[in-house]
Amino acid sequence: MHELSLVTSIVETVTETLAALPAARVVEVRLRVGALASVIPESLEFCWEIVIEGTPLEGSRLVVNMLPVVMHCAGCDADVTLDGVQSFRCPQCGSPCSEMRQGRELEIDSIEIDDGKVTA
Amino acid sequence: MTTRIVEMRRGILKKNDELAAGLRASYAEAGVLVLNLVSSPGTGKTAFLERTLRELRAKGARVAALVGDLETDNDALRLAASGAPVRQINTHGICHLDAEMIGKHIEGWAGVMLAGLDYLFIENVGNLVCPSSYDLGERIRVALLSVTEGEDKPLKYPTLFNSADAAVITKIDLSEPCAFNRELALRNINEIRPGIRIFETSAKTGTGMVEWLEYLREERAMR
Numbered sequence: 454m455h456e457l458s459l460v461t462s463i464v465e466t467v468t469e470t471l472a473a474l475p476a477a478r479v480v481e482v483r484l485r486v487g488a489l490a491s492v493i494p495e496s497l498e499f500c501w502e503i504v505i506e507g508t509p510l511e512g513s514r515l516v517v518n519m520l521p522v523v524m525h526c527a528g529c530d531a532d533v534t535l536d537g538v539q540s541f542r543c544p545q546c547g548s549p550c551s552e553m554r555q556g557r558e559l560e561i562d563s564i565e566i567d568d569g570k571v572t573a
Numbered sequence: 574m575t576t577r578i579v580e581m582r583r584g585i586l587k588k589n590d591e592l593a594a595g596l597r598a599s600y601a602e603a604g605v606l607v608l609n610l611v612s613s614p615g616t617g618k619t620a621f622l623e624r625t626l627r628e629l630r631a632k633g634a635r636v637a638a639l640v641g642d643l644e645t646d647n648d649a650l651r652l653a654a655s656g657a658p659v660r661q662i663n664t665h666g667i668c669h670l671d672a673e674m675i676g677k678h679i680e681g682w683a684g685v686m687l688a689g690l691d692y693l694f695i696e697n698v699g700n701l702v703c704p705s706s707y708d709l710g711e712r713i714r715v716a717l718l719s720v721t722e723g724e725d726k727p728l729k730y731p732t733l734f735n736s737a738d739a740a741v742i743t744k745i746d747l748s749e750p751c752a753f754n755r756e757l758a759l760r761n762i763n764e765i766r767p768g769i770r771i772f773e774t775s776a777k778t779g780t781g782m783v784e785w786l787e788y789l790r791e792e793r794a795m796r
Contacts, residue, residue: 462586489731490732491706539765550767551767551768557736559586560585565577566576566577566578568576
């Protein structure tokens, strides 16, 4: 969708977090993105390099972990992972599923930072 | 170099989600049923909404609409002909409405109070991708699809159809000249969103409007 504005928002959020960690250098920012979040990882990565320039995140890597859709199947009474987003049926029993457990995530999972401390 | 991991677990759209939660609470408190209409440009959202507003008003319901477009107030003028209060939101290039825009336009809306409404319709910017990620606090998200667009629209845009609470097929009067395959379209919608309520309508002839208005009435009574 509008990956540039998403990346800008990610950079702002991480920058706010860094205020409490003045000596930290960001190595990596990890995202969790559901298969139904309408986000293209390549577009995020493309925008990343442009947006982080001149910010405290300059030089960091963006890692996008894509999550498949997980539905609850009432028939099997189990959470089932879908192969794609073209059919919302249980891959085991074939019954339609309407209760989603995972798939719309669009979040910053964690950041990896270098505190600049040397451990012996 | 030693590094450490700092857990964040922060939603990227958290700001919008928080604003939407606030809006949802204010709609519930006011007792107004809010619907968010989403489709491609050209599906006929405005024509469908025009007819809906007109028919609801004829039944004595208190209705209003917010309508989003990149530019122009053409749609607001069309909808206002129904006699309902209508406010245009121009996004100036932004491809969707967000909760902040909705909040601002409700706040400064001369002569319109949420508590004085039975139904508030939000006509989103014509786009099948981005609006699906932005919660506007609505109770019902409606995905619209016209018979001229092809039966596989739900499969091409599963994000929107899967997040919808109701689906409306528009321009049903054009089914024949478009060789619209009704069964296939219904099956595709159900494949993406099993069990969703589907309305087959024509804003021109009025087909399907009775069922649609009855659904609105039931949903409003349910709150």
